[in-house]
Amino acid sequence: MTDDHDHGHDHPHAPITAAGEPPAAARARALEELLVEKGVITREDVRRGIDWLVSRSPADGARLVARAWVDPAFKERLLADARAAALELGLDPGPSPVVVAIENTEAVHNMVVCTLCSCYPRGLLGPPPDWYKSLAYRSRAVSDPHGVLHEFGLELDDEVELRVHDSTADIRYLVLPRRPAGTEGMTEEQLAVLVTRDSMIGVAEPRVPAAH
Amino acid sequence: MTFAPGQRVRVATRTPRGHHRTPGYVKGKAGTVARLHGKFTNPETRAHGGDGLPRQELYLVAFDEGGFRLYVDVFEHWLEEAE
Numbered sequence: 001m002t003d004d005h006d007h008g009h010d011h012p013h014a015p016i017t018a019a020g021e022p023p024a025a026a027r028a029r030a031l032e033e034l035l036v037e038k039g040v041i042t043r044e045d046v047r048r049g050i051d052w053l054v055s056r057s058p059a060d061g062a063r064l065v066a067r068a069w070v071d072p073a074f075k076e077r078l079l080a081d082a083r084a085a086a087l088e089l090g091l092d093p094g095p096s097p098v099v100v101a102i103e104n105t106e107a108v109h110n111m112v113v114c115t116l117c118s119c120y121p122r123g124l125l126g127p128p129p130d131w132y133k134s135l136a137y138r139s140r141a142v143s144d145p146h147g148v149l150h151e152f153g154l155e156l157d158d159e160v161e162l163r164v165h166d167s168t169a170d171i172r173y174l175v176l177p178r179r180p181a182g183t184e185g186m187t188e189e190q191l192a193v194l195v196t197r198d199s200m201i202g203v204a205e206p207r208v209p210a211a212h
Numbered sequence: 213m214t215f216a217p218g219q220r221v222r223v224a225t226r227t228p229r230g231h232h233r234t235p236g237y238v239k240g241k242a243g244t245v246a247r248l249h250g251k252f253t254n255p256e257t258r259a260h261g262g263d264g265l266p267r268q269e270l271y272l273v274a275f276d277e278g279g280f281r282l283y284v285d286v287f288e289h290w291l292e293e294a295e
Contacts, residue, residue: 097252098249098250100249115235115237116233116235142237142282143237145280146279146280161280161281162279162280162281163280163281163282163283164280164281164282164283165283166235166282166283166284166285167285168233168234168235168284168285168286169233169249169252169255169270169285169286169287170249170252170270170285171249171270171272171285
């Protein structure tokens, strides 16, 4: 793409597309240029949004899970309204209107996908991993979820019901994994270290504590 | 029409032009209402400059896939009563 196209507006700016840029990235950049030019958003808004997103991490979700493991009353509040529970711990659940926590038990294992795009509880887990956005994960999670879990190294017992949640609309799902055995004496802070991002997506179990 | 948890529903098979958030792989399938999430703006008009109003009830619908259960969020205007 060259920079000498016929402009409908009169101002200088850098080339809208860069060599080798994927089409979606070029489109996003073009949209950003237009939104800024029309005064809908500012560069500072964009920068703040990116800063917020990359400042989020699975450590926040892990704090929620660890608290739920040690405090049954908090767990009930988390399952009833995860957004309110996050705010209670001083966490920022982000702009998603509703976050729903889904609990793994002895009988039920949950995993989360967004087949349409990449909906994800970003406020509590940070940016989604690349595989979560891949066509392979998005299509196979709803057609061969046991096969996907197998590739992640997770084999469910035959009697466990597997539930796959496709976040197709306004709800963001966070899996509340099962507390690992052998963690009875651990503090909330120690437990939080065991809670991985993947265990809150539902493709893995939490870490097991290091042997003493 | 409002549906209740436990009620059998079928996902409509239409394919409207423009944005909609009902995945093709559940269209025509029968499932069971698992939960009502509340009302949310309609992404089909919001994606094309509209305000998304009136808000639409959003349902968590469970589908038995044999070997696992699939839970999908489906807006009310995509659901029909099933036997």
